[in-house]
Structures are given as structure tokens and as C-alpha cells.
Amino acid sequence: MSAPATSPLDHPEVRQASAWRYIAGFITSMVLMQAALMVTLHQHLPYQEYVFTTGGLALVALLCQAALFFGLDISRAQIWKSVSLVLTIPLFILSVGLTVWMFQSLAQRTMIMPVTTVQPTLLE
Amino acid sequence: MQVAIQGPWSPLFGRLTLASIPYHTPILIATFAGVAVIGLVIVGAVLYYNKLGYLWREWITTVDHKKIGVMYIILGLVMLVRGFADGLMIRTQQAMAIGPNSPGILGAQHGFLPPFHFDQIYSAHGTVMILFAATPILTGLTNVIVPLQIGARDMAFPYMNALSLWLTTAGAILVMLSLFVGDFSAAGWVGLIPLTELPYSPGVGVDYWMWAIQISSIGTTLNAINMIVTIIKMRAPGMSWFRLPVFTWTTLSTNIIGLTAFPVLGVALGLLGADRYLGAHFYTAGLGGNLMLYTNLFWIWGHPEVYFLVLPAFGIFSEIIPTFSEKPLFGYTTMVAATFAIAGISWAVWLHHFFTMAAGPDVNGFFSIATMLVGIPTGVKVFNWMFTLYRGRLTFATPMLWSLAGLFLLLAGGITGMMLAIPAINYSVHDSVFVIAHFHCMVLLIGAAMFAAVSYWFPKVFGIQLDERNGLMFFWTFIAATGIVFIAMFALGFEGETRRLAYIYDPAWRPMLWTEEAGMMLYIVSIGYFARMLYVSLRDRIPVPADPWGTSRTLEFLTHSPVPFYNFAVTPQVNARDELAWRRDHGLEKTQPDAFEVIHMPCNSAIPFIIGMLAMAFGFGLIWRIWWMFGAALLGIVIAVIIRSFDKNLGYEIQPEEVAAMERNLATAGIIAEQPARKPLTEAEAH
Ligand code: HEM
Ligand SMILES: [Cu+2]
Numbered sequence: 143m144s145a146p147a148t149s150p151l152d153h154p155e156v157r158q159a160s161a162w163r164y165i166a167g168f169i170t171s172m173v174l175m176q177a178a179l180m181v182t183l184h185q186h187l188p189y190q191e192y193v194f195t196t197g198g199l200a201l202v203a204l205l206c207q208a209a210l211f212f213g214l215d216i217s218r219a220q221i222w223k224s225v226s227l228v229l230t231i232p233l234f235i236l237s238v239g240l241t242v243w244m245f246q247s248l249a250q251r252t253m254i255m256p257v258t259t260v261q262p263t264l265l266e
Numbered sequence: 267m268q269v270a271i272q273g274p275w276s277p278l279f280g281r282l283t284l285a286s287i288p289y290h291t292p293i294l295i296a297t298f299a300g301v302a303v304i305g306l307v308i309v310g311a312v313l314y315y316n317k318l319g320y321l322w323r324e325w326i327t328t329v330d331h332k333k334i335g336v337m338y339i340i341l342g343l344v345m346l347v348r349g350f351a352d353g354l355m356i357r358t359q360q361a362m363a364i365g366p367n368s369p370g371i372l373g374a375q376h377g378f379l380p381p382f383h384f385d386q387i388y389s390a391h392g393t394v395m396i397l398f399a400a401t402p403i404l405t406g407l408t409n410v411i412v413p414l415q416i417g418a419r420d421m422a423f424p425y426m427n428a429l430s431l432w433l434t435t436a437g438a439i440l441v442m443l444s445l446f447v448g449d450f451s452a453a454g455w456v457g458l459i460p461l462t463e464l465p466y467s468p469g470v471g472v473d474y475w476m477w478a479i480q481i482s483s484i485g486t487t488l489n490a491i492n493m494i495v496t497i498i499k500m501r502a503p504g505m506s507w508f509r510l511p512v513f514t515w516t517t518l519s520t521n522i523i524g525l526t527a528f529p530v531l532g533v534a535l536g537l538l539g540a541d542r543y544l545g546a547h548f549y550t551a552g553l554g555g556n557l558m559l560y561t562n563l564f565w566i567w568g569h570p571e572v573y574f575l576v577l578p579a580f581g582i583f584s585e586i587i588p589t590f591s592e593k594p595l596f597g598y599t600t601m602v603a604a605t606f607a608i609a610g611i612s613w614a615v616w617l618h619h620f621f622t623m624a625a626g627p628d629v630n631g632f633f634s635i636a637t638m639l640v641g642i643p644t645g646v647k648v649f650n651w652m653f654t655l656y657r658g659r660l661t662f663a664t665p666m667l668w669s670l671a672g673l674f675l676l677l678a679g680g681i682t683g684m685m686l687a688i689p690a691i692n693y694s695v696h697d698s699v700f701v702i703a704h705f706h707c708m709v710l711l712i713g714a715a716m717f718a719a720v721s722y723w724f725p726k727v728f729g730i731q732l733d734e735r736n737g738l739m740f741f742w743t744f745i746a747a748t749g750i751v752f753i754a755m756f757a758l759g760f761e762g763e764t765r766r767l768a769y770i771y772d773p774a775w776r777p778m779l780w781t782e783e784a785g786m787m788l789y790i791v792s793i794g795y796f797a798r799m800l801y802v803s804l805r806d807r808i809p810v811p812a813d814p815w816g817t818s819r820t821l822e823f824l825t826h827s828p829v830p831f832y833n834f835a836v837t838p839q840v841n842a843r844d845e846l847a848w849r850r851d852h853g854l855e856k857t858q859p860d861a862f863e864v865i866h867m868p869c870n871s872a873i874p875f876i877i878g879m880l881a882m883a884f885g886f887g888l889i890w891r892i893w894w895m896f897g898a899a900l901l902g903i904v905i906a907v908i909i910r911s912f913d914k915n916l917g918y919e920i921q922p923e924e925v926a927a928m929e930r931n932l933a934t935a936g937i938i939a940e941q942p943a944r945k946p947l948t949e950a951e952a953h
Contacts, residue, residue, distance in 0.1 A: 222498070230526065233526055233613055236613050236614055237530075237566050237613065240614065240617070240632075241562055241566075243629060244562065244617060244625050244629050245556075245558070245562075247625040247626040247628065247629045248558060248623065248624055248625055250626070251624050251625070251626055252624050
């Protein structure tokens with residue numbers, strides 16, 4: 143055993159963050175989420191840009207949280223967690239991407255309504 | 267925010283009233299009487315033989331992976347019987363309620379079950395069989411076997427392992443409770459939307475279904491994490507990746523599926539809960555909701571889930587066939603690659619469950635091809651097993667028979683699956699009993715693997731033989747019954763019978779329905795043989811050596827039978843892929859260590875059991891909208907978790923002299939032996 147078992151906090155893979163990291167993580171998440179909320183409420187951006195902006199903000203928030211809350215990096219203690227997180231990306235693309243494609247197809251074939259009354263889907 | 271509900275509600279009892287107890291339904295009263303008698307007999311026996319303390323110390327609070335695994339399997343077997351009873355009622359109703367002139371009894375127009383009751387039964391059947399029978403039995407098997415196969419002392423997180431078990435148990439208890447308090451969902455095991463929405467299912471049935479699954483699947487997810495970490499981190503020295511037994515490989519891939527898929531189910535049901543409890547509109551037809559969203563999310567979990575079940579079954583065949591062919595597994599590397607290929611593809615095929623939803627030919631075409639691609643790695647596996655058999659020295663013991671029968675079921679299920687994967691065919695047989703026959707071939711393959719595994723590893727874990735004569739009778743009657751029921755069902759599918767019918771409108775289906783019913787009778791006979799097999803084995807208790815089959819190949823057969831609670835007195839050094847076979851070839855399989863070391867073990871804990879029971883109260887409170895109960899249970903869980911976090915228990919140590927003594931007298935270390943109280947380590951001793 144590398145470290146004594148008595149105090150879990152002595153293990154780097156258990157002790158994931160420190161007080162300042164938690165605070166920093168909390169503030170960054172707050173700011174980024176707030177920004178996304180503002181963008182949504184003000185409706186200034188055209189649809190396409192809007193989707194990318196909010197999506198981008200969510201991605202940055204995710205990365206901040208992974209780094210600051212969970213202390214994910216490529217050190218020996220954390221590499222397994224970081225790799226696992228990265229490995230979910232293909233799954234994410236697969237399930238969300240195929241779902242979007244399917245709903246796009248459904249919308250075209252079943253929601254036959256005047257164009258002005260329907261919201262565009264992600265692919266339009 | 268909280269939605270208004272129909273019917274009475276009181277702060278103390280929520281929606282629960284005396285009318286929720288179905289004392290006017292004869293079938294349920296008889297069931298209740300049966301359950302009560304069995305329960306009283308068990309409780310009485312425990313008290314009479316003064317085993318309550320033993321049960322508490324050695325089982326309920328245990329963190330030993332073997333005991334947890336055995337309890338998982340017992341839970342699964344009990345639920346298997348429950349699910350079978352549901353199946354029997356479905357078949358009997360359909361055998362009785364044929365045509366407008368068929369008589370009705372017990373308040374039913376036709377047959378013996380009114381439609382609403384019938385609907386609950388098939389919904390419970392699917393839910394119970396998939397989530398509370400097959401999943402726990404397989405989880406239990408991996409729990410028992412994998413740490414032994416990789417030479418570990420226990421799982422990576424023994425405490426969390428117990429927690430998983432008790433969460434799954436909490437879900438199972440809720441399902442059983444729905445029999446006697448309120449009713450169960452009538453919307454199918456998949457939760458047909460929008461039927462599960464509050465306006466269409468205003469009772470508590472859907473809530474039972476939803477929270478039971480939700481709670482138990484948290485257990486399954488935690489177990490998946492535990493398994494993955496165990497396999498990655500806890501392997502004995504020398505157990506490199508490409509020396510891992512194939513069952514361990516399939517467990518790894520299956521739990522990667524579990525870890526990634528179960529959260530999707532949690533979200534799907536969570537959003538349904540938001541609709542039902544908070545008045546959200548995720549799946550409603552209007553107000554921005556979308557029905558298809560549910561179906562999509564459900565099957566994003568649902569299809570990976572079927573592979574979650576089938577991959578361990580493939581792993582079991584891959585252990586048993588070499589043992590009884592006296593040859594190493596053919597094509598180990600391709601077997602591992604095929605396992606991961608199946609797991610990977612399983613993520614891109616879910617839409618084949620709703621080809622008829624109206625997606626375009628491009629979308630359906632993509633998913634059709636993706637589905638058929640699964641056939642390639644599966645084919646690789648089948649050919650590997652066949653080449654393992656080829657020119658092997660075959661012994662047809664029960665585990666081997668179950669495995670071979672499983673291969674035939676795989677063939678039937680796989681080929682009909684390929685047919686269903688063709689959208690043009692799917693449009694004509696979707697929602698017919700052809701689909702039911704297809705996936706029952708698949709799940710019965712899993713059943714065959716489970717029985718194969720139980721008969722293969724039972725002697726190892728308990729140190730006594732499993733009666734072969736009754737085992738063989740169990741096998742033959744079960745397989746014959748399967749053939750009778752499901753060949754007839756395929757035929758009915760082609761004749762156009764749709765699934766979930768409480769009343770059969772076409773008398774032309776009668777012959778096949780009666781054939782199925784005859785098959786069900788044979789299943790009952792087979793269950794009798796199963797019970798007798800257990801009875802005879804426990805009565806005779808014929809001890810077995812470390813390797814009961816004489817030709818086993820993997821590490822778990824190196825330690826004693828019954829397996830001591832510390833697994834291996836000295837952690838083995840692994841030299842080859844089939845370690846035991848390697849040692850046998852080198853004449854080393856009987857060598858004993860000449861010195862023992864101190865063994866460090868985790869202490870028991872009552873907290874997992876307490877959290878499990880609180881989770882059940884949490885679910886019950888939500889189901890009946892008894893808010894105080896829900897709040898108190900939630901608070902209790904939080905407090906229990908906090909208490910556990912501050913509990914600096916360091917486990918205990920067994921001294922070499924004690925290990926030596928137990929190695930000489932194995933009965934004192936086996937799975938049913940009671941251990942003396944051992945003091946936990948103190949802070950000072952740990953350094
Ligand atoms: C060769 C691999 C397989 C193929 C090609 C395949 C194909 C299919 C297809 C296309 C359907 C949808 C039928 C319909 O509703 O119209 C289906 C349903 C189903 N399959 Fe399979 N399948 C395969 C393996 C499995 C396995 C391994 C399992 C279980 C362990 C399984 C369990 C199910 C279940 C439970 C359903 C129906 C669920 C429901 O609607 O209630 N399948 N299969
Ligand atoms: Cu599927």
C-alpha cells in the first residue's frame with residue numbers, strides 16, 4: 143500500500159480538491175451558467191449562434207468542474223478517471239447525434255405544419 | 267408546482283387508504299396467504315434454531331463478496347419464481363379466454379383475469395424478470411466469481427458492494443409490496459408512453475414501477491463501478507490483461523455498459539417523475555412535450571441492457587465449454603475482441619425497437635445495418651466455442667448441457683433477431699408475439715447460462731456436490747418446455763397474434779395457445795426437479811475437492827472448496843492464462859504455501875442494510891405521496907452516509923497462526939461457518 147490507510151485524505155485520488163479550488167469552481171460555474179441564462183433570456187442571437195453559444199458555455203462549465211471539483215488531470219492518481227471521462231465522449235456523440243438525426247427525420251415526416259409555426263431543429 | 271391527484275389524500279397516510287388493500291381479489295388473498303405462511307415458517311425456523319444473531323452477523327451486515335453474491339442469487343431466484351407465476355397466469359388467461367363464448371370466472375368476462383389485472387401481470391412479469399431476476403442473478407455470479415478468478419481478497423469497495431445489494435433488494439421489495447398494497451403499473455415493462463402519464467394512469471401502479479426500478483438501478487450502477495475498479499486494480503501479481511479469464515473480460519465489458527447505460531434510464535424515469543409529481547411536460551403530447559423522447563431514452567438504455575445481460579452469459583459458456591472439452595478456449599484474443607465489439611455496437615442499435623415510429627428510410631436503414639453488424643462478433647464467438655468443442659474430450663455434465671442448449675437458443679434468438687432487424691419484416695411482425703418469442707430465446711439463453719453457472723460453481727462455493735440426477739431431469743424438462751412454448755409462440759406470431767392480449771379474438775389460435783399451456787405445465791415439473799435437486803444436495807452434503815470437476819482451468823478452482831472467507835490464504839502468483847491448467851501440467855496444483863502472512867479484512871457494517879431499508883421507505887413515501895415518510899427517509903439516508911464517512915474503521919487482521927489453523931480445518935472458514943468476533947485495528951496498529 144502506498145499511503146497509510148488511516149486517513150483517506152492522504153490519498154491523492156480521494157482528496158480531489160482544496161478549499162480554494164471548490165470556491166473557484168463554484169464561482170466559475172455560477173458565472174458561466176448565469177451567462178447562458180442571460181443569452182437565453184435576451185434572445186439577441188440568431189438560432190444557430192445561440193445553440194453554439196449555450197453549448198459552448200456548457201462545455202466550458204463542464205471542463206471547469208472536471209478540473210476544479212474533481213481535480214482531473216493526467217497525473218498517475220487521476221489518469222483513470224480522466225481517461226474514463228474522455229471515453230464517454232464517443233458515446234455521447236453517438237447517442238445524442240443519432241437521436242438528433244432521428245428526431246429530425248421524424249419532424250420532417252410527421253410534423254407537417256406551416257413552416258412559420260414550428261421551431262427549427264438543430265440540423266436546420 | 268406539485269400536481270393535484272385524484273382521490274383522497276391525508277397528511278399522515280398520503281394516498282393510502284383501506285381501499286388500497288385488495289382484500290376483495292381472491293387471487294391476491296391466496297397469494298398473500300401463501301407468502302404469509304412461507305414468511306412465518308422462515309421466521310419461525312430462524313427463531314426456533316436461534317439463528318437470528320448468526321443471520322445478522324454473518325449475512326445481513328456482511329461485506330464479503332461471496333455472501334453478497336449468494337444473497338443476490340437467492341433474491342434473483344425468488345423473483346424468478348414470482349416472474350414465472352406471472353408468466354403462468356398470462357398463459358393460462360390466454361388459454362382460457364378464447365372467443366366470445368369462453369366463460370369467465372372470478373369477476374372476469376372471459377378467463378379468470380379482468381383486463382386491468384392482466385395488464386399489471388404482464389407489466390410485472392417483464393420488469394421482474396429483466397431487472398429483479400436476471401440482473402441480480404448475473405450480478406451475484408460476477409460478485410462471487412470475479413474476485414476469485416483474479417486472485418483478489420474481495421471487491422475494491424466491499425462496503426459499497428453491500429450497499430448495492432440492499433438497494434436492489436429495496437426495489438424488489440417494493441415490487442412485491444405492490445401485490446398487497448395498491449397495484450402495479452399496467453403500462454408494460456417498457457412503460458408505454460403516454461399511458462404512464464398521470465392523466466392516463468392516475469393510480470400508484472406506475473409510481474411503484476418507476477421507483478422500484480430507480481432505486482434498484484442505483485444499486486446496479488454502483489455495482490458496475492465496483493466491478494470495473496476491482497478488475498482494473500485488484501488483480502493478483504502476474505494476472506496481466508491477457509491472462510484474465512474470459513468471464514472476467516465479459517464482466518468488465520458488461521459493467522462498462524451498465525455504468526454508461528443505467529444513468530440514461532435514471533434520467534428517462536426521472537423526467538417521467540417530474541411529469542407525474544411536479545406537473546412538468548417532458549413527455550406530454552402538448553405544451554412542448556414529446557412522447558417519442560421517452561421511447562428513445564428508454565431504449566438507449568434498453569438495448570445496451572440486453573447486452574448487459576447476455577455478455578456475462580457468453581462469459582459463462584467460455585468458462586464451461588473448455589473445462590468439459592479438456593482444451594483451452596479456442597481463439598481467446600478474438601473472443602475478447604468480439605466481447606468489446608458487441609459492447610461497442612450495442613450503443614448504436616437502439617432504434618430497432620421502434621422502426622415503426624416513422625423515422626425515414628435513411629435512419630431505419632442505418633440502425634438496421636448497425637443491428638445486423640452485431641451478428642459478426644457473435645458469430646465469431648459461436649465458431650470459437652465450436653472449435654473448442656471440436657476434437658475435445660467431451661463430458662456432458664449438467665453445466666455443459668446447459669451451455670450447449672444455450673448455443674441452440676442463441677442460434678434461434680439471433681436469427682430471428684436478424685429477421686426483426688430488417689425494417690420491412692419488422693413492419694409486419696412488430697408488436698406481435700414473434701418478437702416475444704425472439705427475445706425469450708435470448709433471455710432463456712441467459713437463463714440457461716445462469717443455471718449452467720450455478721451448477722458449475724455451486725460445489726466450489728459451498729463445498730458440496732449438486733445432485734446430478736435431479737439436475738439432469740431439471741435440464742431436460744426445462745429445455746423441452748422451452749421448445750414447446752416458444753416454437754408455438756413463433757407460429758402464433760406468424761399467424762398475427764399481437765402481444766399483451768387479455769382476450770383472444772381469433773379461435774384459430776387455440777391449438778397453439780393450448781400447446782403453450784402444456785409447455786407451461788412441463789415448466790412446473792422442471793421447477794419441482796430444481797427444488798428436489800437443492801433438497802437432495804443439502805441433505806446428502808457430499809464434500810468435493812478444490813477442483814470438483816477435475817478439469818477446471820481457472821484460478822478460482824485453486825483455492826479450497828468451500829472457499830474460505832479470505833479467498834486465498836496466500837495471494838497466488840499467476841504464471842499463465844489458464845493458471846490451474848498450467849499448474850496441473852507442471853504438477854503444481856497441490857502445492858501448499860509453507861508460511862502464511864497476516865490477512866487484512868474489512869469489518870462488517872449494518873449501514874448498507876439500514877440505507878437499503880430507508881431507501882425502501884423513501885420509495886414507499888413517494889409512491890403514496892406520504893411526504894413526511896419520504897422526507898424522514900431521505901434525511902435518514904443522509905445521516906447514515908455522514909455517520910459512515912466519519913467512521914474510521916480500519917478493518918481487522920487475521921494472524922498467520924489462525925490462518926494456518928483454518929487451512930487445516932476448512933469447515934471453520936467456509937461460507938456457512940460462523941466467525942468469532944475479531945477486534946478492529948486501532949490507529950496505532952495500522953502504522
Ligand atoms: C443478434 C442479436 C439481436 C438482434 C439482431 C436483435 C433484434 C431485435 C429487434 C429488431 C427487436 C425489435 C422487435 C420489435 O419490437 O419489432 C428486438 C426486440 C427485443 N430483443 Fe432482440 N436482438 C438481438 C439480441 C437480443 C438479446 C441478446 C436480447 C436479450 C438478452 C434481446 C432482447 C430483446 C428484447 C427484450 C426485445 C423486446 C423488447 C420489448 O419490446 O418488450 N435481443 N430484438
Ligand atoms: Cu435491441
